[in-house]
Amino acid sequence: MKAKPLPPLDYLHSVLEFRNGVLYNKITRGSHAVVGKRSAHSHAKGYLEITLKSKSYLEHRIVFYMVHGYCPETVDHINGIKTDNRIENLRAATYSENQCNVPLACNNVSGHKGVSFHKRVQKWRAQIALNKVVKHLGYFETKELAVEFVELARDMLHNNFANHGTHRENLSWR
Numbered sequence: 001m002k003a004k005p006l007p008p009l010d011y012l013h014s015v016l017e018f019r020n021g022v023l024y025n026k027i028t029r030g031s032h033a034v035v036g037k038r039s040a041h042s043h044a045k046g047y048l049e050i051t052l053k054s055k056s057y058l059e060h061r062i063v064f065y066m067v068h069g070y071c072p073e074t075v076d077h078i079n080g081i082k083t084d085n086r087i088e089n090l091r092a093a094t095y096s097e098n099q100c101n102v103p104l105a106c107n108n109v110s111g112h113k114g115v116s117f118h119k120r121v122q123k124w125r126a127q128i129a130l131n132k133v134v135k136h137l138g139y140f141e142t143k144e145l146a147v148e149f150v151e152l153a154r155d156m157l158h159n160n161f162a163n164h165g166t167h168r169e170n171l172s173w174r
Contacts, residue, residue, distance in 0.1 A: 021086030100158035104165035113165035114150040126150040
């Protein structure tokens with residue numbers, strides 16, 4: 001999915017100020033956009049968004065653009081916290097790289113990304129996804145061996161975007 005084009009950089013710098021991971025209004029643009037107040041509000045998917053000229057934009061994309069002068073295909077939150085828009089927590093990514101950095105799914109039963117118990121075989125299964133393809137890594141006698149194997153594979157394949165499924169609450173930066 002292609003992201004919508006952002007407003008011109010000079011316009012953004014004229015109406016917004018970036019301080020400590022937060023965008024503030026430089027001018028009053030309406031009853032909800034008042035000088036000195038935070039410009040973002042919550043988005044349905046957990047991100048923060050900003051409304052400019054009746055159009056909504058994701059705050060982390062605006063921040064990245066204002067600081068770096070360009071906006072990549074995807075802006076990744078390194079620590080996985082969707083509202084942490086400090087510039088040191090944002091990095092350029094492809095869609096596939098961004099998917100490598102997703103946290104542990106809420107419906108995960110094993111407590112580890114890519115590890116599940118296969119009832120028919122009666123062993124722990126290790127899997128990894130890359131570029132929308134799930135690759136079976138093997139069956140293991142113990143969960144610990146499956147976890148160790150899948151984490152090694154993830155480090156090799158996902159590089160800097162490897163996320164072993166640490167829960168978001170353990171990633172707090174505050």
